[in-house]
Structures are given as structure tokens and as C-alpha cells.
Amino acid sequence: MDSRTGLPVVGMVGGGQLARMTHQAAIALGQSLRVLALTPEDGAALVAADVHYGDHTDLAALRTFAKGTDVVTFDHEHVPNAHIQALAAEGVTLYPPADALRHAQDKRVMRERLTELGAPNPAWQPVEAPGDAVSFGERVGWPVVLKAARGGYDGRGVWVVGDAEEAAGLVETLLAGGTPLIVEERVRLRRELAVQVARSPFGQVAAYPVVETVQRDGICVEVLAPAPDLPEERAVAAQQLAIDLATALGVVGLLAVELFETDGGLVVNELAMRPHNSGHWTIEGARTSQFEQHLRAVLDYPMGDTSLTAPVVVMANVLGGPEGGMAIDERLHHLFAAEPGARVHLYGKQVRPGRKIGHVTVLGDDLDEVRVRAARAARWLQEGRE
Numbered sequence: 282m283d284s285r286t287g288l289p290v291v292g293m294v295g296g297g298q299l300a301r302m303t304h305q306a307a308i309a310l311g312q313s314l315r316v317l318a319l320t321p322e323d324g325a326a327l328v329a330a331d332v333h334y335g336d337h338t339d340l341a342a343l344r345t346f347a348k349g350t351d352v353v354t355f356d357h358e359h360v361p362n363a364h365i366q367a368l369a370a371e372g373v374t375l376y377p378p379a380d381a382l383r384h385a386q387d388k389r390v391m392r393e394r395l396t397e398l399g400a401p402n403p404a405w406q407p408v409e410a411p412g413d414a415v416s417f418g419e420r421v422g423w424p425v426v427l428k429a430a431r432g433g434y435d436g437r438g439v440w441v442v443g444d445a446e447e448a449a450g451l452v453e454t455l456l457a458g459g460t461p462l463i464v465e466e467r468v469r470l471r472r473e474l475a476v477q478v479a480r481s482p483f484g485q486v487a488a489y490p491v492v493e494t495v496q497r498d499g500i501c502v503e504v505l506a507p508a509p510d511l512p513e514e515r516a517v518a519a520q521q522l523a524i525d526l527a528t529a530l531g532v533v534g535l536l537a538v539e540l541f542e543t544d545g546g547l548v549v550n551e552l553a554m555r556p557h558n559s560g561h562w563t564i565e566g567a568r569t570s571q572f573e574q575h576l577r578a579v580l581d582y583p584m585g586d587t588s589l590t591a592p593v594v595v596m597a598n599v600l601g602g603p604e605g606g607m608a609i610d611e612r613l614h615h616l617f618a619a620e621p622g623a624r625v626h627l628y629g630k631q632v633r634p635g636r637k638i639g640h641v642t643v644l645g646d647d648l649d650e651v652r653v654r655a656a657r658a659a660r661w662l663q664e665g666r667e
Contacts, residue, residue, distance in 0.1 A: 282351060288312055289580055292346055294337050295356030296323030298628035298637070299556045299572075302564070303356065304329045306572035317346045324629040325356075340364045347373045352579050354534055355555055358386045359432070376482070376533035376579040377554045384530050385554045389430040389463050398529055400522065401548045403541075408462035411449040418448055421466045427451060430461040439499060441467065468548055470541040474508055475559035477537045477571060478523040479578040486527060487574065487584035488520040489567060494539070494559050500637075503655070506562045506594040509648055511542075519547055526552070535560070535575045558598070558637075563587075565624045565642050566594030591644035595651045597659035599639040601632040609662065616661040623658040638662075 283290050288311050293300045296318025304314040304325055317333050318326040326332045335342025337360045347353050352374045365379035377385075384391045392405050404421050407430075408414050418425045425448065429438030438460075442448040448464075455462055473496060477489045491511060495503035508516070523538045526549075530536075537557035539550040560571035569577075569585025577584060609632065616623060620643070627639035641658040645651040 283312070286311055289351035290315055290331075290349060291576060291579060292317065292350040292353040293325075293356050294343070294346070294353065294360055296320075296325040296332070297356055298324045298630075299356035300325035301328055301628060302561075302570075302626070303556060303572045303575060306570055307576055309573065310576060312576075315346070315350060317342070322631075327629045338364075340367060343368060344371070350374075352376055354575070354579050355382070357555070358382065358553070362386060378531060378533065381531045381533070382554055385552045387431050387461075388428055388551070389461065391552055392463060394530070395526075395549055398526070400526065401546060403468050403548055404466040405463055408452055408456075408464050410456070411452040414442070414448040414452045414462075414464045415445045417464050418442070418445060424467050426465045426467050427455070428463050428465065429455070430463055437499075468541045468543060470543050470548075472542050473550070474511070474519060474540040474542050474547070475504075475537055475557070476519045476523045476540065477535055477557060477560045478520070478527050479535050479571075479574045479584055480524075480527040480532050481578045481584065482533050482581045484528070485584050486524050487569075487587050488524060489560065489563065489571070489587045490589060491516045491519045492559055492562070500598070500600070500635075501558050502598050502600075503652070504559050504562050504596040505648065505652070506566055506589065506596075515542075515547070522547065522549075534578045535571060561626070561640050562594045562596035562642055564626070566590055566596075566644060592646050593648050593651045594642065594644050595648075595655040596640055596642045597655040598637055599627075599641060599659050599662045601630075601634050601636040601638050602663040602665070603634060612662050612665050615665075616658055619661070620654055620658045623654065625658070625662070627662075 292315040294317045296316050300316050301324040307314040313330045315331040316325045316329045333346045354376050362379050362383050365375055389407055395402050406417055424441050424443045427440040473494045475494050476491045480486045490507040493505040493508040494501050527536045537553040541548040541550055556571045556575050563571045568588050624642045630638045643651050643655040
């Protein structure tokens with residue numbers, strides 16, 4: 282408990298943009314989020330007052346960080362699960378707990394558990410040798426998707442392989458390098474969807490509207506809320522699936538379920554147990570942002586209203602553009618003059634080509650118009666042009 286405010290202290294391991302935006306939400310709740318950052322240049326370290334520095338793989342640093350907190354949570358999945366278990370054994374409250382988080386840390390563990398629960402999975406299997414991937418591809422058909430069981434994100438750690446020779450060579454190389462692998466069928470999908478739910482220790486749950494996520498080169502570039510032309514019964518089924526998973530896995534905090542929509546229904550792609558890129562639209566587009574909701578959940582506060590604030594909300598990610606050219610401050614001048622309704626969130630990152638440096642959100646009534654406006658705003662920040 283913070284002696285100055287009389288309010289709980291939430292510690293978030295990781296100093297990236299998710300911690301930065303969670304800190305902004307914490308201010309409205311009377312808090313200044315405690316952040317464990319790697320460097321003073323981390324996005325959250327640039328804005329938060331209570332910053333500790335240390336490596337998330339260092340148990341001693343985690344112990345020091347956790348002292349005086351009421352609850353510890355995460356802005357990424359890369360804290361060793363054994364460290365989370367050790368802290369919990371020492372009396373630290375951590376949400377999500379280690380047994381839940383491991384399903385977002387290890388894709389093999391996730392697939393095994395989802396299979397046990399009867400959740401909609403693609404065909405998959407673990408890969409212990411090159412022949413495993415080859416026989417799988419021959420059984421389900423080529424191409425197949427190889428995935429690193431741990432550590433992959435934003436298209437990293439995912440390889441689409443087209444035939445047996447390619448699969449055998451790649452698996453041999455990856456296994457020799459110590460990368461644990463699974464292989465999945467390449468799902469024939471109509472589009473990608475995502476649904477977020479929050480769950481408290483008391484067991485209260487709240488679900489956000491299902492959104493469509495638009496990917497390019499394995500990176501989400503656009504989120505459409507609510508997902509257009511999604512039948513109500515399928516939207517409700519997606520929300521119920523996410524609620525059921527959050528309950529079965531023991532999640533506390535946010536759970537993001539990434540889904541493939543196929544001709545036969547919904548298929549689970551991946552899970553994340555933290556604020557998620559597919560939910561950034563909620564800052565302006567929902568009555569309660571995902572960041573405030575995550576804080577409410579881990580503090581066991583009642584959940585907030587998840588309804589939309591406008592008929593259509595579009596979030597466009599801002600990726601780093603080419604080197605040189607117009608400075609970001611000058612681009613903001615032009616963007617705000619051209620699109621005063623765009624809401625801009627920059628993450629305090631150094632600009633590098635292809636790196637997520639921020640996002641913009643636009644609200645309105647007509648999907649096509651709002652998409653054009655959001656894309657134009659993101660392009661201004663990325664490239665300095667309409």
C-alpha cells in the first residue's frame with residue numbers, strides 16, 4: 282500500500298508501450314504504476330515516476346522490485362515461469378499466476394491444454410525430429426506452419442514451409458540451435474479476429490466486442506471494432522470461448538484470444554495474458570480501456586463497461602518509416618491540421634523501419650470512411666505524406 286495515497290501499489294514487469302499506457306490508466310485511478318524497466322530509454326520509464334531498473338530474467342531483481350507491491354503483473358510473457366513460481370512461494374501476489382501464464386509462454390503447452398479442453402485447434406503436433414514435420418505435412422497437406430514453442434511474436438518464430446525437403450532442413454537447423462518446435466496445419470481462413478476478456482480473482486468477467494485484425498508480414502497493422510459483418514451468434518460464441526478459457530486456465534487480468542475465422546467456424550491461433558495490440562482501440566473506443574480494465578482485474582475491483590463509444594472504431598499501428606525526411610514533430614503538425622479527430626499515441630521509441638512506434642485511433646459512423654482516415658493518419662506519421 283502506498284503510504285502517501287492509501288492506494289495499492291501495482292508493479293508491472295516490463296517497460297514497453299503496454300506498461301506506458303497502463304501507467305496512463307493508473308493515473309486516473311490515483312496511482313503511479315511501478316515499472317521494472319531495462320533502461321531509462323524504455324517507453325514507460327520515460328513517463329512513470331516509480332521506475333526500477335533490472336532484467337526480467339534476474340530473480341534477485343524481481344525480488345527487489347516486488348517488495349512493497351500489492352500485486353505484480355506483466356507487460357510481456359518473457360519472465361521465466363520458474364521465477365514467477367518462486368516469487369509466489371515467497372508470498373508475492375502475481376497476476377496472471379504462473380500456471381496460467383505458461384499457456385501464453387509455451388505454444389506446445391497451450392495446444393495441449395486447448396486440446397484437453399476441446400477448444401477449436403488447428404491440426405498440430407510437437408516436433409522432436411525432422412521426420413515429425415515431414416510426416417505431419419504428408420498427412421495434412423503442404424504447406425505447413427512451423428512455430429517456435431517459446432519466444433516468438435509479431436511474426437518472429439513462425440515459418441511457412443512448402444515441402445518435405447524444406448521442412449526437414451529447417452527443423453534440423455532450428456532444433457540444433459535449441460529452438461523447441463511445434464507444427465500446425467496452415468489454416469484456410471477468411472480473416473483474423475480477436476476477442477479480449479478480463480477476469481478478476483473473485484471470478485468476475487467482462488468481454489469486449491470481437492474485432493477484426495488486419496495483418497501484413499506477420500504484424501498487425503489495423504484493428505476494426507466491432508468486426509464488420511460478423512454474425513451475432515459467432516460474436517457471442519467467440520466471447521464465450523474467451524470467457525471459458527480465462528476461467529479454465531485461471532487467468533487473472535486480461536486475456537486476448539487471437540482467432541482464425543474459417544468456413545467451418547472459429548479456430549484459436551494464440552493467447553496473450555496482458556494488454557494486447559488488438560485492444561489499443563479501447564482507449565478512446567470503449568467506455569473502459571483495456572489498460573484500466575487490466576488494473577481493475579488484478580486489483581479485484583469490479584469490472585468496467587466494455588461497450589463502444591462510437592458505432593465504428595479503427596486503430597492503425599504506426600510503424601517506423603524510412604530514415605531521414607520530416608521529423609516526427611513536424612509530421613504531427615501536418616496530421617493534426619488534416620485530421621483533428623485522430624487520436625495519436627506515440628510510445629517514446631527510437632524510430633526504426635518497421636518498428637511499432639505508436640498507433641492512431643479514429644471514431645465514426647461509416648467503416649470505409651473511418652478506415653481511410655485512420656490509414657491516412659498513420660501514413661502521415663510513418664512517411665510524412667498522405
